[in-house]
Amino acid sequence: MKGLVLAGGSGTRLRPITFTSAKQLVPVANKPILFYGLEQLRDAGVVDVGIVVGDTAADIEAAVGDGSAFGLQVTYLRQEAPLGLAHAVLTAADFLGDDDFVMFLGDNLIEGGLGDLVAAFERDRPAAQLLLKRVPDPDRFGVAVLGADGTIERLVEKPADPPSDLALVGVYLFTSAIVDASRRIVPSARGELEITDAIQRLVDDGLPVRASQVSGWWLDTGKKDELLDANRVVLSTVIRRVEGEVDAASTITGEVVIEAGAVVAGSVVRGPAVIAAGTRIVDSYVGPFTSIDRGCVVERSEVEFSVLMPGCHLRDVRRLEGSLLGRDVRVVRGTRRPSAHRLLLGDHSDVELAEGS
Structure with missing residues (x-):
């Protein structure tokens, strides 16, 4: 056959x-x-x-x-x-x-x-x-x-x-x-x-x-929503495996995979979740049903029920959930005045801003 x-x-x-x-x-x-x-x-x-x-x-x-x-x-x-x-x-x-x-x-x-x-x-x-x-x-x-x-x-x-x-x-x-x-x-x-x-x-x-x-x-x-649901279902089958570097200030709870070469510092990771090699999670929260691919950086941010493809960078993001980020996407909180959302979006992008944000 x-x-x-x-x-x-x-x-x-x-x-x-x-x-x-x-x-x-x-x-x-x-x-x-x-x-x-x-x-x-x-x-x-x-x-x-x-x-x-x-x-x-x-x-x-x-x-x-x-x-x-x-x-x-x-x-x-x-x-x-x-x-x-x-x-x-x-x-x-x-x-x-x-x-x-x-x-x-x-x-x-x-x-x-x-x-x-x-x-x-x-x-x-x-x-x-x-x-x-x-x-x-x-x-x-x-x-x-x-x-x-x-x-x-x-x-x-x-x-x-x-x-x-x-x-x-x-x-x-x-x-x-x-x-x-x-x-x-x-x-x-x-x-x-x-x-x-x-x-x-x-x-x-x-x-x-x-x-x-x-x-x-x-x-x-x-x-997008179907893919996030698929991610949720597959992550529900993962078995805990922590091979990367996790410092004493971090808490890892549940079925979490942290691949060798990943770094988690001063952060909370609650499974099921997968963090790939070469990724750094610093002073952040990674919640259930989140997969973070290779070479990403998450700093002083919260992310849950999301998929981050390789090379993404989150910095000072108060809360990100139900999101699918493509390769090398950068999401940061700006410090310039006046305070405003500054976006560079391609065709067919879909952005939902939290109330009061």
């Missing part, structure tokens, strides 16, 4: 972060989202993996390389434009050949891995095996309607009036029949070749299409 990881989207919902970085490389608990999926494929015994890339191909290739660091053999497949998931399948047709494959969206996270799912598919070999999850907002997703026997009867992509609350999770298992089905569909009203239409073609052809419901968490990290 092969793997097909989709990493070609532009990440418009995470701008301005994704103006300078692929959305699949935005970190969760200080590790790029994409890496979790690659590790789950490897752990399920899937080592021959194609990664579909687009405009951010150089970033993806620089981060993943030839895949050997993950125990994988990686082939990069350039998609001409983000024209739908079924179009991505057609882009990968030569790579896939007649092999079965797992397709994984590179900005999704699921709990529990893929091992049991892959084993069940290899045992039974339906034309397709889909993962479903009940969601409160099914109009944002492809949704499935199940028959009395639990097999899939109908699929609809982002319906205005959802026929069910069962969303398609970003993990699919297919035989090569999906390649032929993808060739026999037409673009949707969105101008894309929808994977839901291709799977519906399998259903209409009378081929077995099965569904499994995700019992644990599934996280789609396409927006």
Whole structure:
């Protein structure tokens, strides 16, 4: 069985972060989202993996390389434009050949891995095996309607009036029949070749299409709040490990990872939290569900429920929470008069100022 990881989207919902970085490389608990999926494929015994890339191909290739660091053999497949998931399948047709494959969206996270799912598919070999999850907002997703026997009867992509609350999770298992089905569909009203239409073609052809419901968490990290929630969930699984330098004036409480090369001085860190190598936390408070990446400096500041990407600098920041800071962001309290907020913001930035600040 092969793997097909989709990493070609532009990440418009995470701008301005994704103006300078692929959305699949935005970190969760200080590790790029994409890496979790690659590790789950490897752990399920899937080592021959194609990664579909687009405009951010150089970033993806620089981060993943030839895949050997993950125990994988990686082939990069350039998609001409983000024209739908079924179009991505057609882009990968030569790579896939007649092999079965797992397709994984590179900005999704699921709990529990893929091992049991892959084993069940290899045992039974339906034309397709889909993962479903009940969601409160099914109009944002492809949704499935199940028959009395639990097999899939109908699929609809982002319906205005959802026929069910069962969303398609970003993990699919297919035989090569999906390649032929993808060739026999037409673009949707969105101008894309929808994977839901291709799977519906399998259903209409009378081929077995099965569904499994995700019992644990599934996280789609396409927006800032979703990414922060993913960070919260993953941080909830960390195990305390303090290898960096922590002085006697500091207090470390709960499940906290402080990597070797990090420095914590005169500060309070309450887990779950992760502080990467090369970062300095001085006279500050780091609260739960916060991940601080490499080379950051936090001085006389408070930060909680946030993600700081590499090279960020906070100084004299009274309180920062629910925030996602991109690489090399600098947030400081100014001393110039008159007192005012002085901002340099890129396109699509989102700033919320505290009342009275």
